Amino acid sequence: MHMQATFVPILLIVLGLAFSSCQSTGETSSTPEAASAPDSVYLAKGQQIAASTFQSLSGQLQQAMKAGGVQEAVSVCQLAANPIVDSLSQVHQAEIRRTALRVRNPKNAANDAEQAILQDYQSALEEKTAPKPKLVDLGNGQVAFYAPIIAADLCLKCHGIVGETIQEQDYAHIQALYPEDQAIGFQAGDLRGIWSIRMANSTVSD
Numbered sequence: 001m002h003m004q005a006t007f008v009p010i011l012l013i014v015l016g017l018a019f020s021s022c023q024s025t026g027e028t029s030s031t032p033e034a035a036s037a038p039d040s041v042y043l044a045k046g047q048q049i050a051a052s053t054f055q056s057l058s059g060q061l062q063q064a065m066k067a068g069g070v071q072e073a074v075s076v077c078q079l080a081a082n083p084i085v086d087s088l089s090q091v092h093q094a095e096i097r098r099t100a101l102r103v104r105n106p107k108n109a110a111n112d113a114e115q116a117i118l119q120d121y122q123s124a125l126e127e128k129t130a131p132k133p134k135l136v137d138l139g140n141g142q143v144a145f146y147a148p149i150i151a152a153d154l155c156l157k158c159h160g161i162v163g164e165t166i167q168e169q170d171y172a173h174i175q176a177l178y179p180e181d182q183a184i185g186f187q188a189g190d191l192r193g194i195w196s197i198r199m200a201n202s203t204v205s206d
Helices: 010-019 039-092 112-126 153-159 168-177 201-205
Strands: 027-029 094-099 134-137 142-150 191-200
Touching (some): 039 094, 039 134, 039 142, 039 153, 039 168, 039 191, 094 112, 112 134, 112 142, 112 191, 153 168
Parallel strands (some): 027 134
Antiparallel strands (some): 094 191, 134 142, 142 191
16 A cells, blocks of 8 residues: 555545535635636635545445455555546546655655645644645646645554554555555554645636
8 A cells, every 4th residue: 555555544534634624724825827716716626636536546445445454455555546546637637646754655755845745734733733725836837736634543554553553464465565665653643644736727617
């Protein structure tokens, strides 16, 4: 379970935590150049894309968990998650990513801009402030939508503490697929990662 794969149980709960209050709130860093649509439209579109991606992934993940538990879900995600996200990126005419400060798959490492957002969200949580979705004008005709993904109890089966919330045999399977895994040691309420979605101006004028 790299980033796509690692959100096996997280997606079932965290989307509500991350987006339940997003419809009317969010931070923006926009300029007139990228403001061809109101910020609220970009926020809503980002939330819609994240929710659609969540729904597509969660169906496969739930089936895998029922069929074979964590190990089955890890294996299914390794094969299916990236193609699903790539396909939905084409459907929505957007670049959809999930990344984190500590990733399972090195290919999902955060870029500089994402690192800054992750650090901001981490600081907010440490200050007992709820991190909010935000927009950033990229200055190239695109707008980036970011939203936090917060670790819930269920995600600890894949990202918690080995020998406690992660069964040792399950983590051995994870390591076999992702020998560079860093995505463990989380507790419920921690910042697990972010949605990072880039949208062109035309994307929000559908």
